[in-house]
Structures are given as structure tokens and as C-alpha cells.
Amino acid sequence: MTEVKLDRIGKKYGAVEAVQQFDLTIREGEFLVLLGPSGCGKSTTLRMIAGLESITSGDLMIGGARMNDVDPKDRGVAMVFQNYALYPHKSVFDNMAMALKLQKVPAAEIADRVGRTAELLGLTDYLQRKPAALSGGQRQRVAIGRAIVRTPKVFLFDEPLSNLDAKLRVKMRMELQELHDRLGATSVYVTHDQVEAMTLADRIVIMNGGVVAQVGTPREVYDHPADEFVAGFIGSPAMNFLDLTRDDTGRWVSDCGNLALPALPADTGSRRQVRLGVRPEHIEVLPRADGPAPLTYPVRVLLAELLGADALLSLGIGETRLLARVGGADHPVQGDDLTVRLSPSQLHVFDIETGRALPRAETGA
Structure with missing residues (x-):
């Protein structure tokens, strides 16, 4: 050796x-x-x-x-x-x-x-x-x-x-x-x-x-x-990316306004814009909820692809698109109305100009 x-x-x-x-x-x-x-x-x-x-x-x-x-x-x-x-x-x-x-x-x-x-x-x-x-x-x-x-x-x-x-x-x-x-x-x-x-x-x-x-x-x-x-590059399917802007109340809102987070699990400093990343396997897909819940968003299934053990769902949140990986048995189909939940611990935040990952905040959201 x-x-x-x-x-x-x-x-x-x-x-x-x-x-x-x-x-x-x-x-x-x-x-x-x-x-x-x-x-x-x-x-x-x-x-x-x-x-x-x-x-x-x-x-x-x-x-x-x-x-x-x-x-x-x-x-x-x-x-x-x-x-x-x-x-x-x-x-x-x-x-x-x-x-x-x-x-x-x-x-x-x-x-x-x-x-x-x-x-x-x-x-x-x-x-x-x-x-x-x-x-x-x-x-x-x-x-x-x-x-x-x-x-x-x-x-x-x-x-x-x-x-x-x-x-x-x-x-x-x-x-x-x-x-x-x-x-x-x-x-x-x-x-x-x-x-x-x-x-x-x-x-x-x-x-x-x-x-x-x-x-x-x-x-x-x-x-x-x-x-x-x-x-x-790492991960298949590839990570979802969304551009977020901090509004006057301090929330982080996607370009189309349909996805908003009260805080991010990263030290964003004085930045007004960041890029959010979430892997398809880290998007939790649930039946449509009756009322709002923290970090949950209503979505519609635009396309479902069965891969056998897994299925890939193309989800629409207004004009925003997310790809989610779910189990292949009895999976949602095109046209279904669902709810997705995001876990702060599974979110990645990047500087929108340099692309570098921002360090985790000491106290995450």
C-alpha cells in the first residue's frame, strides 16, 4: 500500500x-x-x-x-x-x-x-x-x-x-x-x-x-x-432549487409567493436573497390538510412517474415546481391535490451570487 x-x-x-x-x-x-x-x-x-x-x-x-x-x-x-x-x-x-x-x-x-x-x-x-x-x-x-x-x-x-x-x-x-x-x-x-x-x-x-x-x-x-x-450533482434525482427573497416582515418568500418560510436554518446575515435547496427524498408528501400547518404547502401533482419501489412526483405550488420522491405502492397520481411539508433540518441554503453553502445557524428554525 x-x-x-x-x-x-x-x-x-x-x-x-x-x-x-x-x-x-x-x-x-x-x-x-x-x-x-x-x-x-x-x-x-x-x-x-x-x-x-x-x-x-x-x-x-x-x-x-x-x-x-x-x-x-x-x-x-x-x-x-x-x-x-x-x-x-x-x-x-x-x-x-x-x-x-x-x-x-x-x-x-x-x-x-x-x-x-x-x-x-x-x-x-x-x-x-x-x-x-x-x-x-x-x-x-x-x-x-x-x-x-x-x-x-x-x-x-x-x-x-x-x-x-x-x-x-x-x-x-x-x-x-x-x-x-x-x-x-x-x-x-x-x-x-x-x-x-x-x-x-x-x-x-x-x-x-x-x-x-x-x-x-x-x-x-x-x-x-x-x-x-x-x-x-450529488443525488438522483437532483436537488430542487428555489430563489427566496426576504420581505419586510422577515419571512423568506419564493418568487411566485406561494412558498414562504418564517426563518431559514442558516446564517443569512444581511442578505435579501438566497437560494434554497431541498432533495426530492426530503419532501414529505401528505393528504391535503383541512387547515394551514407550519411549513406545509398545498400542491397539485402535475406528473407521476412510477420507478418500481419509488415514484417521482412533479408538484406545482403556483408557478413553482418541486420534484418529490415517494414510495411506489399506492402513490399519488396526476391531478391529486396534496400537502407537502418541509423539515428545516433537511434544507440547504446557498449564497445566490457565489453558490457557496451558508453555514448552519446556531439555532435553526
Whole structure:
């Protein structure tokens, strides 16, 4: 197991800064996920660790040694790519053994390492097959096995599950979790899929426009997003956002006036406008109430989408729209009149200009 340190790493392509001041220590044995939309710099960061991209500024340290100018083959890392990159004319055994043969490892040791890795990945019965005779999941396991036999200091994964169908992705996620638990190796995993990030990561690095937006455990980035971008990117469906204005009485009122809160669970200072965030799963949906109650609002179901165990409701509060997640059994349907209740502890408040999350008030509403 090896520690990886990125000390203010940066990457420029001409005048374009693809990665800016990336500063992070990846702990020994940690499974770190780089998450973000396309073009955010996550794959570029991974390729700089691998040595496939030069580093414009900063220092990369692996196991305490500076790696900026070290050849990829000498960095002690192994990379698993999005496309399996298997030799189609070679058997599974030869694909997994290729790097060891190039290193002139003795044949007996190669057979032993490939055999043990194949057993670990459930590939023992497929060692003599060609890639064309394997399923997508089996090919991905071969690509992972090819990395494992090298016994690297660090594993690098560049969106390895993107080419798999939804059912197989779930299966492979579980296999990757089990594999990491067995090997305990330091791993860096790139994905744009937040479900992969939430289920696999010890910590998540969320990137936006080449900048690190937040670093934290899955629980931390979900419960305490650092800004509006993180709040909207983590969670499926995405968080609801509403612009609120403080009126003369001190209440916070939505643009259309149909949603008003007496106070917010954040230190808003002298601000007159803020942006409110609430996740669909944190909106409590109730039958239409006879009379008003604190933090409850009458709504109408504009659209209902059954997902099986859950249903998504598009709710109208005047001109305001909210998306709520409810149980899929006997759920409300289009046209139903309901009441929603908001819990102050589940609300997020953001500065409307900077997008940064406002700190929680010492005494919430």
C-alpha cells in the first residue's frame, strides 16, 4: 500500500487550464473517486498520476518519491481503461501475462501470479479463451486482472464500467468493492456516475471546471454539500432549487409567493436573497390538510412517474415546481391535490451570487 500526494498539481493546454491547483493526499489503502461532468479535469488528473500526461505545475509524489519526470512503467501504477484494450488474438492467460513477459519475469512465477489472480477474479476456466468468446463483464475482469498481476503500488481506473449495461454495472461495482477489500490497495477511480462514486468511494473528490469543488466521504458530500454545484450533482434525482427573497416582515418568500418560510436554518446575515435547496427524498408528501400547518404547502401533482419501489412526483405550488420522491405502492397520481411539508433540518441554503453553502445557524428554525 502506498500514499499518493498531489501538491498543487496543474495542467495547461496552451492558455486553457484543464486542472488548477489540485492539492490532495490519497491515503494508503484508500479507494478515492474523482467525480464530475465531462470536461471537468478528472481523467486528465488520473493520466498525470499515470504519467500519460505531463504535469505543468506542482509535484506528484508516490510513496514519498517525486514522480513528475519518471516514466509511466517505473511509477509502480497499473491502469484499467474504459475500453478493455485486450489483444484480440491472444488468450486470457497471455493478455494477463503480457506485462510480466515484457519484464522478463520467470515463466513459473508468471504462471503462479496469473493463476492466483484468475482464481481471485473467477477467470480460471477462461484462461485459454480469446476475448471474443467472453462477455463484457469477463473482459473487464481480464483487464483488471492484467493490472493485478503486476502487483502495482497504485491502481488507476478510468471509467472502467462505462461500456457495460446497467445490470452488469451493478454486478461489477459489487465485485470491485469486494476486490478492494481483499487487496487493500490504494486505488484512484474516475467516473461521471455519482452512483458509482457513492457506492465505491472511501472519499469523493468532486471536480468542476478543473477545480476541486469538495472532498469528503459520500455521507459528507451528500449531507453537507459545499456549494450549489455539488448539491445539484450529488443525488438522483437532483436537488430542487428555489430563489427566496426576504420581505419586510422577515419571512423568506419564493418568487411566485406561494412558498414562504418564517426563518431559514442558516446564517443569512444581511442578505435579501438566497437560494434554497431541498432533495426530492426530503419532501414529505401528505393528504391535503383541512387547515394551514407550519411549513406545509398545498400542491397539485402535475406528473407521476412510477420507478418500481419509488415514484417521482412533479408538484406545482403556483408557478413553482418541486420534484418529490415517494414510495411506489399506492402513490399519488396526476391531478391529486396534496400537502407537502418541509423539515428545516433537511434544507440547504446557498449564497445566490457565489453558490457557496451558508453555514448552519446556531439555532435553526
